[in-house]
Amino acid sequence: MTTPPVPAPPAVASSRGPGAGLGYAVGAYGLWGVLPVFFLLMSPSGPYEIVAWRIVFSLAFCVILLLATRGLAAFRALLRQPRIVLTMGLAGAFIIVNWTTFIVATLAGHVVEAALGYFINPIVTVLLGVVVLRERLRVMQWVAVGLSLVAVLVIGVGTGAFPWVSLVLAFSFGFYGLVKKQVGGRVDAIGGLTLETLWLTPVAVVALVVMGMTGLGGGLVFGTVSVLHTLTVISSGIVTAVPLLLFAAAARRLPLTTLGLTQYLAPILQFVVGVVLLHEEMTAGRWAGFALVWVALIVLTVDMVRSGRASRRASVAPVV
Secondary structure, X not given: OOOOOOOOOXXXXXXXXXXXXXXXXXXXXXXXXXXXXXXXXXXXXXXXXXXXHHHHXXXXXXXXXXXXXXXXHHHHHHHOOHXXXXXXXXXXXXXXXXXXXXXXHHHOOOHHHHHHHHHHHHHHHHHHHHHOOOOOOOHHHHHXXXXXXXXHHHHHHHHOOOOXXXXXXXXXXXXXXXXXXXXXXXXXXXXXXXXXXXXXXXXXXXXXXXXXXXXXXXXXXXXXXXXXXXXXXXXXXXXXXXXXXXXXXXXXXXOHHXXXXXXXXXXXXXXXXXXXXOOOXXXXXXXHHHHHHHHHHHHHHHHHHHHHHHHHHHHHOOXX
8 A cells, every 4th residue: 555645745846746847947037138237337348358257257257156056976977978078068168159149139238139139039949840850840830930030130121230240149049058968968968068168168267368458349347347247247157147047947848839939028128128218220121131030039939838738538449
């Protein structure tokens, strides 16, 4: 005779359920959505100084987290797997391109263009699945991809400039996700970010030394502006790691469909920051392009929801 399981207390149960997962997802994408404001607070530091310090302080914060969570043994186990170490190094290469482009765009007044990149990212991810993983798309997915390509052309023609920032952000983060997919559940959020920043830290240190000695990229202003500015720069490590940890917690609790829907929160908030707070110009061409992208995302979302429901029905269908 087996003893029936004892129900978990309400507080514990809620911390593990989909409600908590949605809260973690909203927290992660909400923080990513307001990142432009945080990076603007780091002025007068230049974009390359910000990226370098972000890497250094992210590594420092990750080490603290590994010590606090007693994760050093698991991290050492990762270091003994050359394939994972090299894969995370490749992920680090893509993420530094993404970080640098995003921060340069933010400080140059192109937050709206950066937001477009993250709106396009889900569609780029679908496209990479076809090109790299040889996946087959459904009709509605092809429609979404086609609408996005038209949107890029409309924005390019309407504004007189090709949206390079948007495409670099979309593809760099798309490839980053693709590389991370290769390691699957073998690398936890803290260990993965630690490995990525460990690869990037020597580059960041060299960049800081060169900027400090030559004044390139505006030189180094860290520690020379104010206590608040210094603390803001130091906290960039926390601001980098916390959303990733919230996202990891959400991914363990939510269906992929729900998680996919929440990802639009970040570019929506970035778009609001760019248009409402920073008063970036929205030409007719930009509005038309964004409208096409939003239609494409609606098509992609409807297809994703329908596919998820079909999969669930198939999984519970009786076996005859």
